[in-house]
Amino acid sequence: MSFRPNKVIPHIVSWLDSYAGNANSEGFVIGVSGGIDSAVTATLCLMTGRPVYIVDMPIHQASTELSRSLELRESLSKRFDNTNIKSISLTQTYEAIKSVLSLERNSDLALANTRARLRMTALYALAAERNALVVGTGNKIEDFGVGFFTKYGDGGVDLSPIADLVKSEVFALGHALGVPVSILEAAPTDGLWGDERNDEDQIGASYPELERAMAFISNSGNPSTLEGRPLEVYNIYTKLHAQNRHKMLPIPVCTIPDDLK
Secondary structure, X not given: OOOOHHHHHHHHHHHHHXXXXXXXXXXEEEEEOOOHHHHHXXXXXXXXXXXXXXXXOOOOOOHXXXXXXXXXXXXXXXXXXXXXXXXXXXXXXXXXXXHHHOOOOOHHHHHHXXXXXHHHHHHHHHHHHHOEEEEOOOOHXXXXXXXXXXXXXXXXXXXXXXXXXXXXXXXXXXXXXXXXXXXXXXXXXXXXXXOOOOHHHHHOOOHHHHHHHHHHHHOOOOHHHOOHHHHHHHHHHHHHHHHOHHHHOOOOOOOOOHHHO
């Protein structure tokens, strides 16, 4: 069955509205990056009619990301009167933590994840002040495939409206929702490094390739039938899935037997 954005959009909007109502929350807080996932998620949240606080949190951000984020915020402000824009520069805060930590081993990855966790902290502070929910922007490939997110960073959210959609489906929603062309055409990036590297550079495979690998595994495909690039992507996918599985599972709890209590 082909993907139907016109059916999926109202389903997600209704789900968001019902969840907020059941949680007695007034609205949503979402961090935007100038990427397709946050653009689609922000638009879906605004379609509920509830107050949506769209937050830009640059930390040494690339100029291309900043311009796309600004274009998105301006576009949404014109289309929805329940849009609330806030920009918080976390560069000085990040630099202060970086200086105090004085990291040496594996510092690049550790500091990239620190950026994501600073943003999560800011979003939750804003959400608590506004009786709102922090909305996740992860898609299915990132959240349940290769684990391409920061634990307690962009993975620290109250609800995830697009986490059952693969990247191509998110792009389909973006086209249907009127997301700015600059965002639809931009290479996906997590924006955690302060340079122009994109997700494919980091993962070693494109999202369409990863989608095919996920579908192959879901359909119980035999890896011995693969060769060349499909096999290479399969190995990338399975390696990252195993490596990052701890992000996708509940926190392990040591159960104490009754006779030891």
